[in-house]
Amino acid sequence: MEENEISLAVIKRLPRYFRYLEELIDSGVERISSGELSRRMNVTASQIRQDLNNFGGFGQQGYGYNVKYLHSEIAKILGIDKIHSIIIVGAGNLGKALANYANFEKRGFVVKAMFDTNEALIGKECRGAVIRPMSEMEAFIKDNNIEILALTIPKGSATEVVQTAIKAGIKGIWNFAHIDLEVPDNVVVENVHLSESLMTLSYNITRLH
Amino acid sequence: MEENEISLAVIKRLPRYFRYLEELIDSGVERISSGELSRRMNVTASQIRQDLNNFGGFGQQGYGYNVKYLHSEIAKILGIDKIHSIIIVGAGNLGKALANYANFEKRGFVVKAMFDTNEALIGKECRGAVIRPMSEMEAFIKDNNIEILALTIPKGSATEVVQTAIKAGIKGIWNFAHIDLEVPDNVVVENVHLSESLMTLSYNITRLH
DNA sequence: TAGATTGTTAATCGATTAACAATC
DNA sequence: TAGATTGTTAATCGATTAACAATC
Numbered sequence: 001m002e003e004n005e006i007s008l009a010v011i012k013r014l015p016r017y018f019r020y021l022e023e024l025i026d027s028g029v030e031r032i033s034s035g036e037l038s039r040r041m042n043v044t045a046s047q048i049r050q051d052l053n054n055f056g057g058f059g060q061q062g063y064g065y066n067v068k069y070l071h072s073e074i075a076k077i078l079g080i081d082k083i084h085s086i087i088i089v090g091a092g093n094l095g096k097a098l099a100n101y102a103n104f105e106k107r108g109f110v111v112k113a114m115f116d117t118n119e120a121l122i123g124k125e126c127r128g129a130v131i132r133p134m135s136e137m138e139a140f141i142k143d144n145n146i147e148i149l150a151l152t153i154p155k156g157s158a159t160e161v162v163q164t165a166i167k168a169g170i171k172g173i174w175n176f177a178h179i180d181l182e183v184p185d186n187v188v189v190e191n192v193h194l195s196e197s198l199m200t201l202s203y204n205i206t207r208l209h
Numbered sequence: 210m211e212e213n214e215i216s217l218a219v220i221k222r223l224p225r226y227f228r229y230l231e232e233l234i235d236s237g238v239e240r241i242s243s244g245e246l247s248r249r250m251n252v253t254a255s256q257i258r259q260d261l262n263n264f265g266g267f268g269q270q271g272y273g274y275n276v277k278y279l280h281s282e283i284a285k286i287l288g289i290d291k292i293h294s295i296i297i298v299g300a301g302n303l304g305k306a307l308a309n310y311a312n313f314e315k316r317g318f319v320v321k322a323m324f325d326t327n328e329a330l331i332g333k334e335c336r337g338a339v340i341r342p343m344s345e346m347e348a349f350i351k352d353n354n355i356e357i358l359a360l361t362i363p364k365g366s367a368t369e370v371v372q373t374a375i376k377a378g379i380k381g382i383w384n385f386a387h388i389d390l391e392v393p394d395n396v397v398v399e400n401v402h403l404s405e406s407l408m409t410l411s412y413n414i415t416r417l418h
Numbered sequence: 419t420a421g422a423t424t425g426t427t428a429a430t431c432g433a434t435t436a437a438c439a440a441t442c
Numbered sequence: 443t444a445g446a447t448t449g450t451t452a453a454t455c456g457a458t459t460a461a462c463a464a465t466c
Contacts, residue, residue, distance in 0.1 A: 009433070011412055015405035019387065033447060042389075045447095046435050053449060061448040062442040078408045079415030093306035100302045103387075103404055109411075147414060172414045174407060178228065178312075180251075188417060190410035192403065195312055196224035198383060199287045201399035202318075203220055205356060205381045206288030208397060218457070242423060254423095255459050262425060270424040271466040 006054050013051055014074055016041070021071040033064035083108045085144060086174075089161055090152035091116035091124075091131045094176060098150055099126040112144055117157075134161070141168035148172045155179040215263050222260055223283055225250070230280040242273035292317045294353060295383075298370055299361035300325035300333075300340045303385060307359055308335040321353055326366075346370070350377035357381045364388040 020041055024032060038045040052058055052070075055077050059065040075081045086104075088095045091114045098104075099111050111129045116122070121131045132140065140146065149165050151158060151173055158177040165173070172188040175181055181189050229250055233241060247254040261267055261279075264286050268274045284290045295313075297304045300323045307313075308320050320338045325331070330340045341349065349355065358374050360367060360382055367386040374382070381397040384390055390398050 007433070011409060012405075014412065015402070015408040018408070019405070035447080044435060046437095047433095049448065049450085050434075057449060059448050060442060061440070062446045064447065077412065079411040080408060082415075084411060084414075093302070093309045097302035097306040098403075101403070104407065107404065107408070109407060148410065171418060172410050174410055186417060188410060188413040190406055190413070192401070192406055193224070194307075194310070194401065195316065196221075196228075197399055197401055198313065198318060199224040199227070199289060199316070200220060201357065201381050201383055201397060202288040202293060203223065203286065204397040204399070205293075206291075208395060209380060216457070244423080253459060255461095256457095258424065258426085259458075266425060268424050269466060270464070271422045273423065 010051050010054055013043075013047075014078055017048070017051070018071065018074045018078065021067055021074065024067045025071060029067055031064050031066055034059070036064075080107050083110060084148055085110050085112045085146050086148040086150055087112055087137070087140065087146050088114045088129070088150045088152060089116075089134075089137065089165075090114075090176075091118070091121050091126065092152060095150070095152040096126055098152065099129050109148070112146060113140055115140075137161070138164050138168045141165060141170055146170060148174060150174040150176070152176045219260050219263055222252075222256075223287055226257070226260070227280065227283045227287065230276055230283065233276045234280060238276055240273050240275055243268070245273075289316050292319060293357055294319050294321045294355050295357040295359055296321055296346070296349065296355050297323045297338070297359045297361060298325075298343075298346065298374075299323075299385075300327070300330050300335065301361060304359070304361040305335055307361065308338050318357070321355060322349055324349075343370070347373050347377045350374060350379055355379060357383060359383040359385070361385045 020037065034045040034048045038048055049059075055073070058070050058073050072081070086109055088099055088111060095114060095116075099114060104111070111127065114126055114129050114131045115134050115137045116131055117134050122133050124131045141149075147170070149162075149170050149172070151161065153161065155177045158179050158181065162173060162181050162183065166183060166187055170187065172190065173181060173183065175189055175191045176194070178193060178195060183189055229246065243254040243257040247257055250257075258268075264282070267279050267282055281290070295318055297307055297320060304323060304325075308323060313320070320336070323335055323338050323340045324343050324346045325340055326343050331342050333340045350358075356379070358371075358379050358381070360370065362370065364386045367388050367390065371382060371390050371392065375392060375396055379396065381399065382390060382392065384398055384400045385403070387402060387404060392398055
């Protein structure tokens, strides 16, 4: 609700804190200081305290942070204390991989349906999510209050699908297509450009060797 | 070869320049100024010129940049003017999606084999890459001069696989496992943490709505 | 030559780190 | 109370933007 004053750099670090806190919970650690966490995560203690204090004071002087409490607070900040409904557009290999990704459901991301243009795939199921024809997408988003669209189709048809989804009220797009999507201010795009990631790896290998 | 003085921020932007230049080539544009490119890409012209000048002067005063030349120079910088051999460890949905990803081959990334612990998968093929037992991985890396290991297995077994691959001389790891890998200085890790990406999306949706 | 646009230096802005008073 | 550690302000560092001289 409040204006977005918190930098992207901070937000991108939150999931990593979350992951480490989860591991701490699993290994039975009850409290942790920013100093100890900084050693484990290879970041400065200062950064951890600064990052967390963007959202409030979750620690206690002389004690540190309660692991379970901090974990649940970060979950709230990230919005993963709530259920999010997803549709996957593109039932190719990547779309199927996402649909079958058990971990997402654990985090409250539920795949409600998949969509594809390939007639041969219509009606098949992927971990409980039925593959439907593209023509049904717009109504499905409206009727089922879908928040997130995972886009795993080639860039050629991406723009049109996105326009339709926006009209239907989608809130966020998880974009795997190799294209920069143009969306209005009230729609969020998170890009996963795999080929760009691989190029970065290639660069680093090349420089180092 | 030279010391790594160029910031990660710059490097992460190179593939995006590359993508835009490719589109310009496809649409027959021969030259472009930093100003025009900045309008298309939604970044400042200053940043484009600063970024490129980290690697040399590719432009010409009063003219701008030759699109094809700049494209090929960035390819060289990224190291994608050379062939890179990859193995994929983990022949699950995500591993298969990567193997079937035609675009990679276009960029010179060739999948030489896949590896999995599941006996039932051994011997099957995925776009020309045979699925082999994990026990053969170490020798395969050595014998075939494999540079890159794409890691798509659960985090539990990731550390052991990575140790073995490093022993065999792997240069880079494209890591899809939810774990921070510890590697020596001469090995590069590029992380793709899908669940963290999805959490960032969740955060942004939550803040905006 | 005049106009355009780069390469590069200087100025600004933002993010990270250091320091320490507050306080459990 | 003494020790530990946070929350927060100040200092530093790095990245982005602006400006402009060089030059095609």
